[in-house]
Amino acid sequence: xxxxxxxxxxxxxxxxxxxxxxxxxxxxxxxxxxxxxxxxxxxxxxxxxxxxxxxxxxxxxxxxxxxxxxxxxxxxxxxxxxxxxxxxxxxxxxxxxxxxxxxxxxxxxxxxxxxxxxxxxxxxxxxxxxxxxxxxxxxxxxxxxxxxxxxxxxxxxxxxxxxxxxxxxxxxxxxxxxxxxxxxxxxxxxxxxxxxxxxxxxxxxxxxxxxxxxxxxxxxxxxxxxxxxxxxxxxxxxxxxxxxxxxxxxxxxxxxxxxxxxxxxxxxxxxxxxxxxxxxxxxxxxxxxxxxxxxxxxxxxxxxxxxxxxxxxxxxxxxxxxxxxxxxxxxxxxxxxxxxxxxxxxxxxxxxxxxxxxxxxxxxxxxxxxxxxxxxxxxxxxxxxxxxxxxxxxxxxxxxxxxxxxxxxxxxxxxxxxxxxxxxxxxxxxxxxxxxxxxxxxxxxxxxxxxxxxxxxxxxxxxxxxxxxxxxxxxxxxxxxxxxxxxxxxxxxxxxxxxxxxxxxxxxxxxxxxxxxxxxxxxxxxxxxxxxxxxxxxxxxxxxxxxxxxxxxxxxxxxxxxxxxxxxxxxxxxxxxxxxxxxxxxxxxxxxxxxxxxxxxxxxxxxxxxxxxxxxxxxxxxxxxxxxxxxxxxxxxxxxxxxxxxxxxxxxxxxxxxxxxxxxxxxxxxxxxxxxxxxxxxxxxxxxxxxxxxxxxxxxxxxxxxxxxxxxxxxxxxxxxxxxxxxxxxxxxxxxxxxxxxxxxxxxxxxxxxxxxxxxxxxxxxxxxxxxxxxxxxxxxxxxxxxxxxxxxxxxxxxxxxxxxxxxxxxxxxxxx
Ligand code: ADP
Numbered sequence: 001x002x003x004x005x006x007x008x009x010x011x012x013x014x015x016x017x018x019x020x021x022x023x024x025x026x027x028x029x030x031x032x033x034x035x036x037x038x039x040x041x042x043x044x045x046x047x048x049x050x051x052x053x054x055x056x057x058x059x060x061x062x063x064x065x066x067x068x069x070x071x072x073x074x075x076x077x078x079x080x081x082x083x084x085x086x087x088x089x090x091x092x093x094x095x096x097x098x099x100x101x102x103x104x105x106x107x108x109x110x111x112x113x114x115x116x117x118x119x120x121x122x123x124x125x126x127x128x129x130x131x132x133x134x135x136x137x138x139x140x141x142x143x144x145x146x147x148x149x150x151x152x153x154x155x156x157x158x159x160x161x162x163x164x165x166x167x168x169x170x171x172x173x174x175x176x177x178x179x180x181x182x183x184x185x186x187x188x189x190x191x192x193x194x195x196x197x198x199x200x201x202x203x204x205x206x207x208x209x210x211x212x213x214x215x216x217x218x219x220x221x222x223x224x225x226x227x228x229x230x231x232x233x234x235x236x237x238x239x240x241x242x243x244x245x246x247x248x249x250x251x252x253x254x255x256x257x258x259x260x261x262x263x264x265x266x267x268x269x270x271x272x273x274x275x276x277x278x279x280x281x282x283x284x285x286x287x288x289x290x291x292x293x294x295x296x297x298x299x300x301x302x303x304x305x306x307x308x309x310x311x312x313x314x315x316x317x318x319x320x321x322x323x324x325x326x327x328x329x330x331x332x333x334x335x336x337x338x339x340x341x342x343x344x345x346x347x348x349x350x351x352x353x354x355x356x357x358x359x360x361x362x363x364x365x366x367x368x369x370x371x372x373x374x375x376x377x378x379x380x381x382x383x384x385x386x387x388x389x390x391x392x393x394x395x396x397x398x399x400x401x402x403x404x405x406x407x408x409x410x411x412x413x414x415x416x417x418x419x420x421x422x423x424x425x426x427x428x429x430x431x432x433x434x435x436x437x438x439x440x441x442x443x444x445x446x447x448x449x450x451x452x453x454x455x456x457x458x459x460x461x462x463x464x465x466x467x468x469x470x471x472x473x474x475x476x477x478x479x480x481x482x483x484x485x486x487x488x489x490x491x492x493x494x495x496x497x498x499x500x501x502x503x504x505x506x507x508x509x510x511x512x513x514x515x516x517x518x519x520x521x522x523x524x525x526x527x528x529x530x531x532x533x534x535x536x537x538x539x540x541x542x543x544x545x546x547x548x549x550x551x552x553x554x555x556x557x558x559x560x561x562x563x564x565x566x567x568x569x570x571x572x573x574x575x576x577x578x579x580x581x582x583x584x585x586x587x588x589x590x591x592x593x594x595x596x597x598x599x600x601x602x603x604x605x606x607x608x609x610x611x612x613x614x615x616x617x618x619x620x621x622x623x624x625x626x627x628x629x630x631x632x633x634x635x636x637x638x639x640x641x642x643x644x645x646x647x648x649x650x651x652x653x654x655x656x657x658x659x660x661x662x663x664x665x666x667x668x669x670x671x672x673x674x675x676x677x678x679x680x681x682x683x684x685x686x687x688x689x690x691x692x693x694x695x696x697x698x699x700x701x702x703x704x705x706x707x708x709x710x711x712x713x714x715x716x717x718x719x720x721x722x723x724x725x726x727x728x729x730x731x732x733x734x735x736x737x738x739x740x741x742x743x744x745x746x747x748x749x750x751x752x753x754x755x756x757x758x759x760x761x762x763x764x765x766x767x768x769x770x771x772x773x774x775x776x777x778x779x780x781x782x783x784x785x786x787x788x789x790x791x792x793x794x795x796x797x798x799x800x801x802x803x804x805x806x807x808x809x810x811x812x813x814x815x816x817x
Contacts, residue, residue: 121142228307691716
């Protein structure tokens with residue numbers, strides 16, 4: 001694109017130069033051509049005119065010379081002598097004075113001999129018109145016998161008689177005649193005549209017949225230009241076309257007046273001399289004219305014209321034009337070359353600058369601005385650009401250095417951040433691990449403590465039926481209750497840490513709420529202990545299936561119930577549920593102490609407790625966890641309370657969509673492919689053998705005791721590696737499997753048991769601290785017990801798994817009941 005622009009600049013400049021050059025050149029050339037042609041016409045015209053002037057002068061001088069000749073002849077002594085003889089005798093011929101006549105003839109002859117063919121003849125006429133003497137141009141006497149004819153009627157005779165001496169009459173031109181016929185070829189002649197006087201008296205007339213041809217020859221000699229000589233009557237004396245001569249005399253009708261327009265005739269006869277260019281009659285001709293009027297003479301008034309064809313002039317003009325045009329073209333060509341060179345000299349540095357700018361734009365700073373070498377604006381521009389580039393380079397360099405420094409700083413900060421993040425993540429991981437380990441580590445001994453405390457009061461059969469002393473009972477109960485409190489606290493902390501880490505996952509499926517309600521109400525009744533409270537169910541028989549994690553729903557409800565019972569002394573705790581517009585809202589309504597307005601904000605805060613009544617247990621974590629669990633389901637947990645009147649805690653859960661209902665497989669289908677333990681194979685009277693796998697010794701001992709006290713045969717092991725072998729060897733009725741075993745994973749043991757034909761039918765209860773019920777069930781476990789569990793829970797689950805009635809073993813009363 002850039003080169004395209006440059007090209008345009010280049011073209012524009014050339015165009016500008018040439019255009020600027022072309023206009024004046026053309027104007028000058030045109031003006032030159034015009035001026036040259038005008039000047040040329042002027043010049044040629046005046047040249048022709050000056051030739052004409054000299055020709056006219058020659059003619060006039062010749063005519064005057066003849067006059068002088070005649071005067072000389074009239075004054076010559078022989079003539080004077082002859083004239084006086086004429087005056088004395090009156091008849092010269094009759095006189096015997098032949099000598100006088102001969103002397104006269106000799107004079108004429110001598111005279112005519114000198115004037116070459118100028119005269120046709122010279123005569124002397126007496127006053128009567130009688131020719132006395134006549135000599136022809138060769139000096140021969142004419143008409144000697146009859147003394148010539150009478151010429152009294154001739155103009156040259158009549159005019160001459162009236163003249164004074166030394167005055168000469170010159171006739172109009174005529175054609176020479178002989179015996180009444182024109183000489184052929186025609187000879188134009190003039191008659192010069194003058195009186196011969198003796199003592200002031202005229203005695204005769206001297207007449208010379210002058211041939212015009214020698215005079216006219218002088219005009220046409222050496223001239224290539226057509227020349228016209230026109231007599232005053234319009235007859236041509238000279239004409240390039242001989243047929244047009246002597247029109248008036250010969251009566252041919254061809255005269256100057258007839259041939260030319262009146263305008264030309266008037267112009268040419270009106271002025272002494274001049275030039276007529278491009279007239280109507282001769283449009284292609286330049287005509288120079290002059291009048292021939294010898295001084296002192298009356299009779300002669302001729303017009304001499306030279307015709308110069310304008311073509312020749314135009315030829316000249318064309319030649320000039322051609323020269324001018326060639327010069328113009330040459331100038332133009334030179335101009336174009338100069339323009340191209342000049343443009344290149346302008347554009348080239350610009351082009352170089354552009355290239356430099358372009359490469360700077362592309363990030364290449366290692367370019368130098370070329371020296372244009374000029375002191376002109378472009379040179380200045382290049383210098384300025386160079387300075388700017390150097391400045392930019394410096395700035396860019398320092399900028400780069402700063403950017404690099406900043407980048408290095410950023411990188412090191414990033415590294416530190418990454419390290420800090422890594423440490424934080426590690427710390428978080430360590431915290432989670434610690435919490436989970438701690439909870440495991442704490443719950444196991446706690447379970448043992450609770451189990452034994454409870455068993456010592458409620459299961460004397462575990463101790464050879466030795467009853468514990470009454471004095472110890474309340475303390476054992478205290479141990480059990482505090483143990484439960486601690487386990488609840490640990491579970492809450494574990495849940496919170498998982499929520500915080502975003503690691504708490506919901507195992508959602510379709511949930512029948514009324515089923516959960518029944519369990520919760522039963523547990524709540526157990527929580528009442530001796531409180532005079534009424535537990536009231538208030539929900540419709542049929543509620544829609546919800547999409548939720550049943551364990552978590554139960555957890556939220558138990559928490560709300562536990563709080564309601566805790567903070568209500570008398571009255572009731574109601575479980576209300578209703579379906580509204582895609583949601584089921586579940587409320588736990590109590591008639592307890594309520595929550596003061598001032599405390600509303602802190603209710604859902606972690607560790608937030610309204611009263612610090614030490615008698616009322618609590619961690620301040622339950623509502624926080626419950627709200628978060630509700631929100632994870634897409635719902636929320638809110639409350640409404642009037643201090644002293646009671647509280648209403650409500651949480652919402654989504655109704656399962658048809659797609660969710662279709663996608664949720666029933667539990668039995670989940671276990672499809674696995675052989676379900678056939679309860680009909682068991683006899684209630686049988687003694688059941690149980691393989692108990694638990695690595696933690698005190699827990700294993702407690703469980704073994706509890707199971708044995710219930711009549712089961714228990715084989716226990718801490719070693720996971722022995723499990724398969726023992727199962728195959730014993731083929732127990734049930735396996736209780738802890739999955740967190742050293743060296744071997746309980747999950748893989750479960751898979752192996754379920755994969756083996758011989759063992760796959762044996763029900764396995766998975767017993768673990770982690771909440772992996774789904775996994776356990778999918779791998780084919782018969783039941784799932786989450787640690788910690790009381791001996792009663794374990795026994796109940798065992799009975800359920802074996803499908804044996806409560807008859808087997810002692811049934812425990814719940815520690816909560
Ligand atoms: P905890 O009950 O373990 O202290 P919770 O987060 O469950 O922790 O409850 C936080 C606090 O909210 C309680 O300590 C109590 O002050 C108040 N509270 C919760 N439920 C009720 C209720 N039903 N009636 C009155 N106060 C309640």
